[in-house]
Amino acid sequence: MADRPISVVDTNVLLNLATPVVDGRPAAPTGADPLKALLVTYNVHVPASVVGELSMATGSDDLLSAAAKLVLNASHHLTTHDVDAKIDEPLDYGLDQGESDGIWLANDLEAALFITDEFNSTNYLFVSLALDDRNTLFTTPHVLCKFASQGIIPPEYVDAALSYYGDTKQWDEQYLNRLRHKYLRD
């Protein structure tokens, strides 16, 4: 399993991948499991603060809480790192602890991917600046499209998932359409 590319993710990515799996409403896409796909096909590493943030998100009866529970049920597939003790100067660009630790970890591990869903705001700029290699920066919809093109998740599911995220999270519809065009339509 050593040849799986090293991937560092932030808390929101894990929650976003788990959300359609646990969402029992008719609008949620069914038939695939993007969280499982990520954790099986990549070697996923997270700072310990991400697990802490996931635990904090549980405890209520809402969708987010169910998503956090699912990620915690799969947490033995994550490699966690105690980042706080090692960091000298915390990255301070207005990013939260999990994101800052994740970027530090991605740099330290020379990860092949750093996945974030902070692409709707100027935080995306800060993440880009803080990563040693900007070319490792990807988003959940981008990775899902890659899974579709590799036959790991059906393209129909990914198409529906992109619409689901667009509707529920107000993600940049034009960006999602570009990804659709590149990976799902060609």
Next chain:
Amino acid sequence: MPEEKTRVDFNAPASIVERADNVAELLDISRTRLLIDALQDELDELINEEGFRAHLRDAYYDERIDFQTVKSVLGQEEAMRMNLLRASIDREPPEPQLKAELPTDEKFYDGEVPVWQSEEAADNEDVESSA
């Protein structure tokens, strides 16, 4: 230092110009001042309209407009964000590795897969299943 000015000539319906002149006189400002303010307000309003922003993003991703245009309308930070995001689309994520099929839920998850439904939906399902 005051910003450089460009002279603009345009034809407008006489009635609009007359209304503008009346309002400008009432406010004791020049016609030019009124037009600049009106143009500024209109642009500010458009920029904050989601429909317009979507239109602009489409045009930028399709390379119909350039970075400078986005920057002049949405500002430096937003233009830089879109520039980075557009460039990222052309990158390929590293190949995911899958040896066989994805494992079953039982094998993969240490515990159950929770399912969340809004109370409304759960109620509807009860009605359907009892019908």
